[in-house]
Amino acid sequence: MNLPNLLTLFRFTLIPVYLGLFFSDLSDRMAWAFGVLLLAGLTDVVDGYLARRHSQVTQLGVMLDPLADKLMMLAVFLSLLISQKISLTAAAAIFIRDLGMIIASAFFHFRGKLTVPANIMGKLTTILYYIALFLLMFGHSFGEEFLWGVILFSFATSFIYLFQFKLLNQRLM
Template identity: 55%
Template sequence: MNVPNLLTISRFLLIPVFLALYLDGHPVWALLVVFAAGITDMLDGYIARRSGLVTQIGIMLDPLADKLMMLAVVGALVADGRIPWAAAGVMAFREIGMIATGAFFHFRGKLTVPANSYGKLTTVIYYLAIVLLMLDQPGGVFVLWGAVALSFLTSFVYIASFRRLNGETKAL
């Protein structure tokens, strides 16, 4: 187990910490946990690439940790009435679909597509929406819907990248 993969695993461990803090009425502390997860996300990728420690398990676990944290945040915000169910449903559909598809193809021996700039931009916009929503600032739901739309466009980029990476010529 290398350092980048340990950082990724730490993000899985931060999910229940976020939920406990947020659901116990400490949104600022919970937001700091989300930021800590974001920092470990940046660090694990940077260290892995810079040190030649990129692994297939890391490529698979990294986005899974991100998606599960995002689902936890969305679930908490829905439970708190800060975002509409429709937005949460669309986000959950996309995130669960990406998780299931990634796992399905990973276990079939296909290469997993690493994060790209579109995915990173989507994450930044999601984080902006989360900050606005958790701190009761205006525009949070609007920014969230923008991130949702971008996430679906990003999915198409990932599908095309997956097909190129794995030499696929037929429809998935």
């Protein structure tokens, strides 16, 4: 197990920490929860950098990295739904897209297909989600409208990934 993969596994442990803080009675719980979310984002950047820099990119890491990201985001959006900071419709759109990506990635991985590593569109989607989360968690009035723009962008990004996946695996046949 290399360091980038260990950092990815660490991100999985941050999910219950985030949820515990979000639903705690701390007076500044949103700041702490958002801080854990930022820590998860930082470790995502660091593990990707280290994996590429030291030629430690593995198929396991290619699969686990986006899974850690998706599960964290699902936990965050579930917490926002439960606390009524986002609508059920917005949460459903996010859950459907992210669960679809998780299931498709795992399905193809276990069938021996190559998965597409994160690209600039995926990274931009993540950054936009973090901005939306900041707006929502700290009660900005246009947070959900901004979120809907990010949701639409994320669906477009998913279609690009599917196209890239198809091209990648067709070349190997």
